[in-house]
Amino acid sequence: MAKQQTKKKKKPQDENARHARTFWKIFLGGILLIIFVFLLASWGVFGSLPDETSLENPEKNLATEIISSDGKTIGKFYKENRTPVPYEELPDHLVEALIATEDARFYDHSGIDAKGTVRAFVFLGSRGGASTISQQLSKLFFTEKVSSSKLTRAMQKIKEWIIAIRLERRYTKEEIITMYFNEYDFLNQAVGIESASNIYFDKAPSELNTSESAMLVGMFKNSSLYNPLRNPVGVKNRRNVVLAQMEKYDFISETVKDSLQALPLNLNYAAQGHTEGLATYFREYARAFMSDWIEKNPKSDGSKYNIYSDGLKVYTTIDKKMQTYAEEAMDEHLANLQKEFDIQNKKNKTAPFRDITPEETEKILNTAMKRSDRWRIMKEQGKSENEIIASFKKKTEMSIFSWSAKNNSKDTILTPLDSIRYYKSILQASLMSMSPQTGEVKAWVGGINYKYFKYDMVKTGRRQIGSTFKPFVYATAIDQMHMSPCDTLPNTQYTIAAGKYGLLEPWTPKNAGGSYGGMVTLKEALANSINTVTARLIDRVGPRPVIDLVKKMGMETKDMPEAPSIALGTPDVSLFEMVGAYSTFANEGVYVKPTLISRIEDKNGTVLYQNVPETKDVISNETAYVTVSLMEGVTQSGSGSRLRHSGRTSGAYKSTITGYPYKFTNPIAGKTGTTQNNSDGWFMGMVPNLVTGVWVGGEDRATHFSTTTYGQGATMALPVWALYMEKCYADEELDISKGQFKRPANVSIVTDCSKWKDGKNNGEEIPDEFDF
Structure with missing residues (x-):
């Protein structure tokens, strides 16, 4: 009986011991199982893991940056818009916002936050997750999207842990933070902190303030949900959460937190799409330049550079501020000019064309149809010509360019044929600005809107240049015959006989307005664009020396006829050539080839290309100076004199069209140009250290104003130059000259x-x- 009682007393102890052994077996078994699972994962059983080389050199597409002369990124070429920045360029408050919000114990763990992991298990994630910055980076770098099954997600989490630990072994904490900022996709083509800060706030990461940093860090939670363009309220709330976390961990005071939380987001969105943002036409020129350079300059291993993924840096001569001023001036004047053009076209039965037959109108529209993307695509689909033409007459929803619409984009319903006619009514323009001493192009505006009008009228487009060609005739006369601006010639009709210079019939140019009589100085003749005097001059020197001169100044002359009519501006020339040629006068007779790309570097900073200026002595410094003196007369008393004073101010668009709102007092040399039917308006303007040319006209020469009042260069193009120069002079940092030549x-x-x-x-x- 006693033995039985003794057994009963020992039984609970044995039972407890057995449970304890079982517990420890399960516990140790679980630990061994976890270790075994981790080993299997590290061996790649659950999917491949990156090797050590991949960890040290993660392969990612890096955008090629287009960088202005003042060190600003003005565009990129990319598959992913990513440009890495070093840790030193990340402001302290940006890093602090990340630590406070995403991983407060970042500097205390080795990739896995044990305390956070236990908390997540115990409370099933209701008090926050346990994912560290290192784990989040590993997910961005090396793991793929997985199915929604719990087992697969568990295996994925294990892989993230392993990679996070490896990252911590290989990199410093600062390097991990830097990689995380450089890797994250902030949406709207903003991959990495450099793109995000430039796109959302138009500034470099180092220039971000605390509120801006908090907004961007807030997007790490879910950039699709917290998209500033689509969900500004949610983004502001999320930003305020980040600010609260920064205050919680003593990175900012409560007072600072409260003041920052009250602020609006203050977005300054600057899109970096290929058809958006600043200097779009120039960026397309840069793309073509790079493509040509890549073909001729392979890597050391024989492979070709890739401008979309190799992270090249293309340093340009474009000044970001001057480019901005040029585009603003273009928009300001052209929007008003278009209003006047539309008003005048209301009474034009053949709008937007003038002085052509219905047959010629049909030919223009048919040609445009056959050059369109719609025609090309339908042709590739095997559609017949009749089917394609019929499609152009069916109404469809589309987005069209409009000065009055937000972002110049208007949704409407039109037939494709009507949209072609509509676009033919939109006036086009271009501007190029260059330093004559260095050849550096400071601003390049190839058109009014690259998204809708991709044809570049700076370099690709060639139009008749009108009277802007006359200074080359005068310069030839000065160079050959030592003529003075004060020499006089008769302002009477002048005829060059048939047979001379291969003329089939006599050539007798007329003056605009039919004004003749008396003797005029060369300075007066150029200032007032008197054709009869220019005809006398070219007959004295001959067309060939003039052609030879402009060829030395960078013009393409193979299609320039050796005829006296070139003196009045009949040749087709690009704005690019005109600015380069005029710069020869401002640079004391030395031609410097326009330069846009100064150097190219690879992602490591190795210089791959360095521009070497191309120069050529063309005329004597005396001839250049005298020609400049002649052109100063244009702005003192001639067709460019509206730059000097405020004149009449009548009309709805008085400030930029028919009025004279400009009061420049400094020396300016220039020349206006107008083609015979008012289809092309030019103004070439020079100060000692800047030469700028502007062209305005329709896509087709049949698109033009009916009178010279509006169709002349002084009305169409000069105001763009004036508005641009006003902005440049207002910015004293640019140091644009106001002195004498x-x-x-x-x-x-x-x-x-x-x-x-x-x-x-x-x-x-x-x-x-x-x-x-």
Whole structure:
């Protein structure tokens, strides 16, 4: 009986011991199982893991940056819009916002936050997850999307842990943070913190303030949900959560938190799509330049560079501020000019065309149809010509360009044929601005809107240049015959006989307005664009020397006829060529080839290309100076004199069209140009350290104003130049000259006509060596 009682007393102890052994077996078995699972995962049983080389050199597409002369990114070429930045360029408050919000014990763990993991298991994630920054980086770098099954997600989490631990072994904490910021996709083509800060706030990461940093860090939770463009309220709330976390962990004070939470988001969205943002036409030129350079300059292993993934840096001569001012000036004037053009077209039965037959109109529209993407695509689909033409007459929903619409984009319903006619009514324009001493192009505006009008009118487009060609005739006369701006010629009709220069019939140019009579100085003749004087000059020097001169100044002359009519601007020339040629005058007779790409570097900073300026002595510095002096007369008393004063101010668009709102007082040399039917308006303007050309006109020469009042270069193009220069002068950091053009020593040609009287200086003979 006692033995039985003794057994009963020992039984609970044995039972407890057995349970304890079972517990420890299960516990140790679980640990061994976890270790075994981790080993299997590390061996790649559950899917491949990156090797150590991959960890140290993760392969990612890096965008090629287009960088302005003032160090600003103005565009990118990319598959993924990612440009890495070093840790040193991340402001402290940006890093602090990340730590406070995503991983407060980041500097205390080795990839896995044990405390956070236990908390997540115990409370089933209701008090926050346990994913560390290292784990999140491993997910971004190396793991793929998985199915929704719990087992698969568990295996994926294990892989993330393993990779996170490896990352912690291989990299410093700062490197992990840097990689995380550089890798995350902030949406709207913003991959990485550099793109995100530039796209959402138009500034570099180092320039972000605390509120902006908090907004971007808030997007790490879910950038699709917290998209600033689609969900600004949610993004602001999320930003305020980040600010609260920063205050919780003593990165900012409560007072600072409260003040920052009250602020709006203050987005400054600057899209970096290929058809959006700044300098779109120039960026397309840069793409073509890079493609050509890549073909001729392979890597050391023989493979080709890829501008979409190799992370090249293309340093350009474009000044971001000047480019901005140029585009603003273009938009301001062209929007108003288009209003006036539309008003005048309401009474035009053949709008948007003038002075052509119905047959010619049909030909223009048919040609446009056959050049369209719609025609090409339907042709590739095997559609017949009749089917394609019929499709152009069916109404469809589309987005069209409009100055009055938000972002210049308007949704409407039109037939494709009507949309072609509509686009033919939109006036186009271009601007190029260049430093004549260095050849560096500072601003390049190839059109009014790259999204809708992709044809670049700076370099690709060629149009008749009108009277802007006349200074080259005058320069030839000065160079050959030592003529002075004060020399006089008769303003009477002048005929060059048939047979001379291969003329089939006599050539007798007429003056605009039919004004003749008296003697005029060369300075007066150029200032007022008197055709009869220009005809006399080209007959004296001959067309060939003029053609030879402009060829030396960078113009393509193979299609330029050796005829006296070129003196009045009949050749088709690009704005790119015109600015380069005019810069020769401002640069004392030395032509410097326009430059846009200064150097190219690879992602490691190795210089792959360095521009070497191309220069050529074309004319003497005396001839250049005298020609500049002639062109100063254009802005003093000629067709460009509206730059000097405020004149009449009548009309709905007085400030930029028919009025004279400009009051420049500094020396300006320039020349307006207008083609015969007002289809092309030009203005070439120069100050000592900047030459800028502007062209305005329709896509087709049949699209134009009916009168010279609106169709002349002084009305269509000059205002863009003036608005641009006003903005440049207002920015004193640009240091645009207001001084005199440099006068060479020992100028023997008289340029000050107030001291000139019938070839004499106040009645006295002027010695050849006399220097005014």
